[in-house]
Amino acid sequence: MLRRLAATLVVLLGVSVVTFVITQLVPSDTARLVAGDLASEARVAEIRQELGLDRPLPVQYATYMQRLARGDLGVSIRSGRPVAEELAEALPATVELALLAFVIILINGLLLGSLAALAAGRWPDHLIRLLSTMMISAPTFWIGLVLIALCFGQLDLLPAGGRLSPELVPPVAITGLYGLDAMLAGQWRLAGDVVTHLLMPALTLALAASGSAARLVRASLLEVLQEDHVRRARVAGLSEWVVLTRYALPNALVPFITTAAILLADLLGGAVVTEAIFSWPGLGSYTLEAVAGLDFPAIMGFTLLAALFYAAANLVVDVLYGVVDPRLGPA
Amino acid sequence: MSALRLAMRRDPAGSLGALLVLLLLGFAMLGPLVAQHPPDAIALARRLQPPSALNWLGTDELGRDVFARLAHGAWPSLMAALLVVGTTVTLGTLLGAFSALLGGLADAVAMRIIDVLLAVPALVLAMALAAALGPSLVNALIALVVVRLPVFVRLARAQALVLRSRPFAEFARLAGAGRWHVLRHHLLPNLAGIMVVQGLMDVAAVILGAAALGFIGLGAQPPSPEWGGLVASGRHFMADAWWLSLFPGLALMLAALGFNLLGDLVRDVLDPRQEPAP
Numbered sequence: 001m002l003r004r005l006a007a008t009l010v011v012l013l014g015v016s017v018v019t020f021v022i023t024q025l026v027p028s029d030t031a032r033l034v035a036g037d038l039a040s041e042a043r044v045a046e047i048r049q050e051l052g053l054d055r056p057l058p059v060q061y062a063t064y065m066q067r068l069a070r071g072d073l074g075v076s077i078r079s080g081r082p083v084a085e086e087l088a089e090a091l092p093a094t095v096e097l098a099l100l101a102f103v104i105i106l107i108n109g110l111l112l113g114s115l116a117a118l119a120a121g122r123w124p125d126h127l128i129r130l131l132s133t134m135m136i137s138a139p140t141f142w143i144g145l146v147l148i149a150l151c152f153g154q155l156d157l158l159p160a161g162g163r164l165s166p167e168l169v170p171p172v173a174i175t176g177l178y179g180l181d182a183m184l185a186g187q188w189r190l191a192g193d194v195v196t197h198l199l200m201p202a203l204t205l206a207l208a209a210s211g212s213a214a215r216l217v218r219a220s221l222l223e224v225l226q227e228d229h230v231r232r233a234r235v236a237g238l239s240e241w242v243v244l245t246r247y248a249l250p251n252a253l254v255p256f257i258t259t260a261a262i263l264l265a266d267l268l269g270g271a272v273v274t275e276a277i278f279s280w281p282g283l284g285s286y287t288l289e290a291v292a293g294l295d296f297p298a299i300m301g302f303t304l305l306a307a308l309f310y311a312a313a314n315l316v317v318d319v320l321y322g323v324v325d326p327r328l329g330p331a
Numbered sequence: 332m333s334a335l336r337l338a339m340r341r342d343p344a345g346s347l348g349a350l351l352v353l354l355l356l357g358f359a360m361l362g363p364l365v366a367q368h369p370p371d372a373i374a375l376a377r378r379l380q381p382p383s384a385l386n387w388l389g390t391d392e393l394g395r396d397v398f399a400r401l402a403h404g405a406w407p408s409l410m411a412a413l414l415v416v417g418t419t420v421t422l423g424t425l426l427g428a429f430s431a432l433l434g435g436l437a438d439a440v441a442m443r444i445i446d447v448l449l450a451v452p453a454l455v456l457a458m459a460l461a462a463a464l465g466p467s468l469v470n471a472l473i474a475l476v477v478v479r480l481p482v483f484v485r486l487a488r489a490q491a492l493v494l495r496s497r498p499f500a501e502f503a504r505l506a507g508a509g510r511w512h513v514l515r516h517h518l519l520p521n522l523a524g525i526m527v528v529q530g531l532m533d534v535a536a537v538i539l540g541a542a543a544l545g546f547i548g549l550g551a552q553p554p555s556p557e558w559g560g561l562v563a564s565g566r567h568f569m570a571d572a573w574w575l576s577l578f579p580g581l582a583l584m585l586a587a588l589g590f591n592l593l594g595d596l597v598r599d600v601l602d603p604r605q606e607p608a609p
Contacts, residue, residue, distance in 0.1 A: 134588055136535075139542050139543065141566075145576050145580070273454075288547060291458060294462070299462055302455070310450055
């Protein structure tokens with residue numbers, strides 16, 4: 001376990017080098033951006049010195065790392081506020097969205113994957129395969145637009161964007177997840193409003209990963225269904241349902257766990273596009289605005305955060321593996 | 332060929348994929364010839380017209396014909412993806428094989444770099460890179476190559492390590508062949524097949540990645556009729572002019588679907604031992 005932790009730290013250190021190098025690639029002059037177009041050359045030089053941009057690169061990297069170690073991701077060029085603070089404010093909205101999307105992915109994956117595996121080679125299998133491949137093939141941003149046009153524009157069922165209807169006040173922040181906070185406070189009408197706002201973006205975000213999940217579950221379930229203990233259970237006369245849920249699925253889920261964690265971390269990438277379409281005030285929208293404003297401290301802050309999530313997801317998988325399948329031993 | 336026919340009968344979805352890819356190629360080549368209007372002819376009097384006999388897929392906010400723009404955007408969108416995949420396959424094969432052959436420190440360093448590149452979600456890294464390089468189609472493609480490359484390097488390295496210890500390669504080495512001879516005559520030819528198949532499986536992901544970068548504004552710049560950009564520029568008119576974003580998005584999905592299904596089919600044909608694609 002310690003070795004895994006050390007390896008993770010090395011990778012994260014590598015990512016910090018990558019983000020540092022990327023900021024060095026930027027053709028635009030950071031000092032000039034901070035100073036604004038009207039500032040004099042002398043003022044730009046002053047700012048350059050203040051930000052340490054006139055010092056040699058290794059020194060700049062060392063200072064960058066010192067700051068990172070303290071959780072300081074630098075200051076946003078657009079707002080002048082600490083990036084870490086702004087990311088922390090945007091985080092709960094994205095977590096809420098990603099969690100619901102993850103639940104949708106699991107349900108879709110298990111349902112479609114099991115159905116396909118049980119009907120392997122027959123028409124439901126072919127149909128589900130086509131469906132799940134279509135889910136993977138549909139551009140996330142386009143699905144979002146189509147859903148809005150359909151559910152908001154044509155049917156007027158669901159709101160088109162934001163976390164809450166404008167006339168409502170957000171619940172008292174406990175977790176930062178509006179839905180959970182509203183329920184904890186017993187404000188059910190508010191919670192309902194939150195859910196209607198969550199549904200479309202969560203579906204959009206979940207779609208591609210749902211397809212992958214269904215394919216994965218089908219593949220690993222097919223393998224397990226051939227195993228002796230499952231055949232024995234069948235021969236013993238247990239119902240298909242019991243065979244599936246008690247004997248086959250638990251074993252089929254072991255390889256699925258790794259990928260599920262990666263899928264969850266990957267949602268951060270999809271969140272950029274999805275949040276932009278649904279004006280969802282989370283990390284994705286924040287990053288997209290940062291991209292538009294060439295705000296590199298903010299972009300790199302998000303990149304580092306994403307890498308951190310990825311690393312954390314992988315560590316969790318290693319631990320879960322040991323729990324689910326004791327034969328594998330401690331990681 | 333009979334293996335292919337058998338696979339098609341066993342795998343109707345794969346045949347659909349092959350058909351979609353053929354249709355896509357046909358559309359890219361013939362579409363611009365069939366289109367009734369040039370792709371950039373502005374006609375403000377006929378702006379935001381719904382699909383009709385005069386404009387098969389309607390017109391955009393400047394009165395440009397959506398079908399013509401879609402048709403002229405097919406080739407660039409497709410070529411961009413194929414260019415990225417071609418580059419990643421070639422570079423990935425070479426880097427992976429070199430790394431396996433050299434071993435030692437160079438190999439270890441290369442693999443750690445790969446670990447780092449794989450530690451960030453692909454779209455996030457591509458976005459950061461493309462933003463740093465500056466918004467343009469070429470830079471978006473470079474970013475996509477960097478993001479997709481690690482998987483190919485790893486695969487090529489693993490395969491090269493296996494091949495290197497196979498009798499024919501061992502024998503060549505014992506017979507006095509140098510490293511480069513083994514690489515050129517024994518490793519690369521045997522790697523080519525599997526790498527190309529892996530590349531084919533990646534085309535759809537690259538099409539979607541390029542479109543996503545284009546949608547964010549980091550890919551091809553307007554007025555280029557690249558499909559991701561077409562969806563993006565149509566999004567603000569979605570409420571009353573649904574045809575602007577619907578058709579390019581649909582085209583993207585069918586293209587990605589075709590390549591995904593075709594990739595599965597080819598993999599099954601070439602490697603029947605593997606579980607057939609779900």
